[in-house]
Amino acid sequence: MSSSSFVERHPDFVLKLKITAADGQTEIRRIRLPRIVDGEGKVSYEELVGLIVAFSVPEVRSPKSSRYKVSLTYSDVDGDSVTIASSEELLDACEQYADQKLLRITTNFKKPNTTVAPATAAVRASCKRTMFVETPRTGTNIASQASQKADKRIRMSSKKPQLPLYRLETQGKDHLAVIVGGRKGCTYCKYKRALAKLNDKGTLPSVSKIGRKCLACGDHLCKSHFDVFHKAE
Numbered sequence: 001m002s003s004s005s006f007v008e009r010h011p012d013f014v015l016k017l018k019i020t021a022a023d024g025q026t027e028i029r030r031i032r033l034p035r036i037v038d039g040e041g042k043v044s045y046e047e048l049v050g051l052i053v054a055f056s057v058p059e060v061r062s063p064k065s066s067r068y069k070v071s072l073t074y075s076d077v078d079g080d081s082v083t084i085a086s087s088e089e090l091l092d093a094c095e096q097y098a099d100q101k102l103l104r105i106t107t108n109f110k111k112p113n114t115t116v117a118p119a120t121a122a123v124r125a126s127c128k129r130t131m132f133v134e135t136p137r138t139g140t141n142i143a144s145q146a147s148q149k150a151d152k153r154i155r156m157s158s159k160k161p162q163l164p165l166y167r168l169e170t171q172g173k174d175h176l177a178v179i180v181g182g183r184k185g186c187t188y189c190k191y192k193r194a195l196a197k198l199n200d201k202g203t204l205p206s207v208s209k210i211g212r213k214c215l216a217c218g219d220h221l222c223k224s225h226f227d228v229f230h231k232a233e
Ligand SMILES: [Zn+2]
Pocket: 186, 187, 188, 189, 190, 208, 221, 222, 223, 224, 225
């Protein structure tokens, strides 16, 4: 039984992902199987991991942040918790639940300190593809701009929180809010939180996760922070 035929026979098969990100936030996402096939039409573990990383890690497009480790588990027909770590195991899991057309997968995120996950290159590659999938209206533009910005974008420093300078530049692109598929943390929320942390404020402001970003900057920004983000301090 080849994996391509499984997707062909079950195009409506859904993966229900319970994603627990590194910051402890939990999110449920539904992915239809045809969304994670590789170039040969086969169910791909790397594609799935790439999608999960794109869903969960706000700064995934910066080169330094591709060191995320994802562990996938599901409950098999005997009720045992089984790890999925390859396309073969993913397909095997799907086949067990072919009748239900639904496989529940629990996803846990780890950010290793030193080791780089072996799937890094594949994850990064599939993340780029995900950007195209998730932004059908202006896909190519956003994706190419996002990858341009990826070099400039830095993690919010905890010692010296700063907003990126490109937010004040025009570069011929309008700073326009666009809706995208993947939800990520608002850059300005992260900035405010980092500042509060630095000043030892008791309760830290939360970071909104939104599917809304600036077309020119590539930063995700919540509604109330879009204008203030683009103003010089
Ligand atoms: Zn915000």
